[in-house]
Amino acid sequence: xxxxxxxxxxxxxxxxxxxxxxxxxxxxxxxxxxxxxxxxxxxxxxxxxxxxxxxxxxxxxxxxxxxxxxxxxxxxxxxxxxxxxxxxxxxxxxxxxxxxxxxxxxxxxxxxxxxxxxxxxxxxxxxxxxxxxxxxxxxxxxxxxxxxxxxxxxxxxxxxxxxxxxxxxxxxxxxxxxxxxxxxxxxxxxxxxxxxxxxxxxxxxxxxxxxxxxxxxxxxxxxxxxxxxxxxxxxxxxxxxxxxxxxxxxxxxxxxx
Amino acid sequence: xxxxxxxxxxxxxxxxxxxxxxxxxxxxxxxxxxxxxxxxxxxxxxxxxxxxxxxxxxxxxxxxxxxxxxxxxxxxxxxxxxxxxxxxxxxxxxxxxxxxxxxxxxxxxxxxxxxxxxxxxxxxxxxxxxxxxxxxxxxxxxxxxxxxxxxxxxxxxxxxxxxxxxxxxxxxxxxxxxxxxxxxxxxxxxxxxxxxxxxxxxxxxxxxxxxxxxxxxxxxxxxxxxxxxxxxxxxxxxxxxxxxxxxxxxxxxxxxxxxxxxxxxxxxxxxxxxxxxxxxxxxxxxxxxxxxxxxxxxxxxxxxxxxxxxxxx
Numbered sequence: 160x161x162x163x164x165x166x167x168x169x170x171x172x173x174x175x176x177x178x179x180x181x182x183x184x185x186x187x188x189x190x191x192x193x194x195x196x197x198x199x200x201x202x203x204x205x206x207x208x209x210x211x212x213x214x215x216x217x218x219x220x221x222x223x224x225x226x227x228x229x230x231x232x233x234x235x236x237x238x239x240x241x242x243x244x245x246x247x248x249x250x251x252x253x254x255x256x257x258x259x260x261x262x263x264x265x266x267x268x269x270x271x272x273x274x275x276x277x278x279x280x281x282x283x284x285x286x287x288x289x290x291x292x293x294x295x296x297x298x299x300x301x302x303x304x305x306x307x308x309x310x311x312x313x314x315x316x317x318x319x320x321x322x323x324x325x326x327x328x329x330x331x332x333x334x335x336x337x338x339x340x341x342x343x344x345x346x347x348x349x350x351x352x353x354x355x356x357x358x359x360x361x362x363x364x365x366x367x368x369x370x371x372x373x374x375x376x377x378x379x380x381x382x383x384x385x386x387x388x389x390x391x392x393x394x395x396x397x398x399x400x401x402x403x404x405x406x407x408x409x410x411x412x413x414x415x416x
Numbered sequence: 417x418x419x420x421x422x423x424x425x426x427x428x429x430x431x432x433x434x435x436x437x438x439x440x441x442x443x444x445x446x447x448x449x450x451x452x453x454x455x456x457x458x459x460x461x462x463x464x465x466x467x468x469x470x471x472x473x474x475x476x477x478x479x480x481x482x483x484x485x486x487x488x489x490x491x492x493x494x495x496x497x498x499x500x501x502x503x504x505x506x507x508x509x510x511x512x513x514x515x516x517x518x519x520x521x522x523x524x525x526x527x528x529x530x531x532x533x534x535x536x537x538x539x540x541x542x543x544x545x546x547x548x549x550x551x552x553x554x555x556x557x558x559x560x561x562x563x564x565x566x567x568x569x570x571x572x573x574x575x576x577x578x579x580x581x582x583x584x585x586x587x588x589x590x591x592x593x594x595x596x597x598x599x600x601x602x603x604x605x606x607x608x609x610x611x612x613x614x615x616x617x618x619x620x621x622x623x624x625x626x627x628x629x630x631x632x633x634x635x636x637x638x639x640x641x642x643x644x645x646x647x648x649x650x651x652x653x654x655x656x657x658x659x660x661x662x663x664x665x666x667x668x669x670x671x672x673x674x675x676x677x678x679x680x681x682x683x684x685x686x687x688x689x690x691x692x693x694x695x696x697x698x699x700x701x702x703x704x705x706x707x708x709x710x711x712x713x714x715x716x717x718x719x720x721x722x723x724x725x726x727x728x729x
């Protein structure tokens with residue numbers, strides 16, 4: 160395929176994914192807003208007022224970056240895993256497999272779809288956050304890099320999950336039993352400096368901690384971890400997941416007999 | 417003559433040890449209308465799956481218009497289109513969107529894709545349904561949608577895996593007309609079907625697969641010529657109770673006005689009609705007892721069909 164044809168293919172796939180997000184907006188865009196609003200009301204306003212400050216900021220302000228990132232992570236992941244698995248389930252993935260579109264473009268198209276939804280929901284949640292807090296972004300470039308990088312990473316992770324999945328249960332197990340606990344333990348609601356040394360060491364194994372912390376530094380200007388380490392962690396995981404997805408997709412893992 | 421498809425030593429063994437293809441050699445000429453037949457589980461769909469890259473082969477080579485799928489996969493894929501047995505489009509998408517997306521996957525710009533989409537949807541009688549969600553279409557419409565989708569990148573080789581399964585007679589006839597038309601426009605067509613009448617009517621060349629092996633690969637006319645006997649049904653003008661005694665052929669009255677005649681091809685029907693005329697037995701009409709290709713097909717793969725207790729052939 161020529162460069163122009165590759166561009167057309169990528170544009171087509173991305174547009175298809177974007178229109179899917181908009182077509183099922185009650186499932187994709189509304190729930191994060193409702194959930195996050197509840198977090199702000201319960202943890203921020205009701206309980207947060209009793210907590211006082213954390214990381215040098217009002218508790219309500221402290222949880223804003225974590226909640227935005229939580230929405231970005233879960234929505235990027237869910238978009239790609241459910242969309243690609245649905246394509247496998249309905250067998251319309253064959254439309255792409257029989258076409259001359261390279262595997263890298265298929266992967267990129269789905270990742271862009273996941274990023275679009277992740278960022279869209281992230282922005283909506285951030286707007287909701289403004290109703291409850293007085294947060295102003297300290298470092299826009301860092302905030303955007305961390306948000307974008309995290310969204311790309313979890314879109315790739317969602318694709319990986321969908322490749323392995325044989326049933327719809329398989330795409331809900333990872334978010335429920337892995338993603339949600341890691342996100343909650345990744346410092347959404349607390350600073351890891353509150354933990355004893357031993358548990359801090361354990362918490363540092365969790366890659367989501369670095370993403371939330373890096374984003375919090377960009378938004379609030381406070382951090383528990385060296386931001387360079389956070390960026391390296393995100394880039395490393397993106398590289399590993401991209402290569403793993405691409406190799407499996409090229410081999411047609413659980414796609415071709 | 418150019419070969420649209422050239423398969424050499426194609427083997428496929430699945431992970432569970434099933435040897436679906438045992439070294440198939442197959443060639444299809446450019447411009448041909450080709451029938452690929454075989455009982456269920458014979459290896460037809462596996463062969464097609466390998467050609468269109470939905471199944472990884474174990475061994476062998478596949479060339480599409482001289483392009484080896486192992487060497488220039490992208491180029492080979494752009495020359496082929498497949499209409500599978502099962503519906504494999506997103507049931508929640510609109511008809512027009514399914515076609516436009518497929519065009520996009522082949523790198524066709526949106527403006528060009530729109531004009532092709534309109535052309536094929538109109539030709540296949542789906543233009544009025546273009547804004548409908550795919551799941552709302554009838555079975556026949558869904559099948560036509562898959563044909564329109566397959567044609568949107570203007571392939572040189574179109575593979576149809578039972579395209580008329582579950583389609584009513586009128587629609588089947590219109591699909592035959594459409595397929596003949598695109599074949600006349602230069603598209604090579606490979607057809608698998610359980611309707612042997614369809615293969616006999618549409619196809620010029622034929623291959624029959626059984627147990628993962630090619631048991632026949634020839635010209636349709638030559639294959640039909642091999643029939644030693646033919647059985648015809650004659651509708652008689654007046655009821656008969658007895659028939660003249662003959663030795664060159666066999667006949668029997670299935671009812672007083674219906675005569676079933678089995679005659680060797682070398683003898684032909686002329687002496688049959690002469691004998692009937694000599695005995696003042698008038699014939700109103702005549703028809704074949706069964707489809708000729710079906711007779712041959714059952715001869716070639718009949719034991720397999722019986723063993724598998726399949727009703728379909």
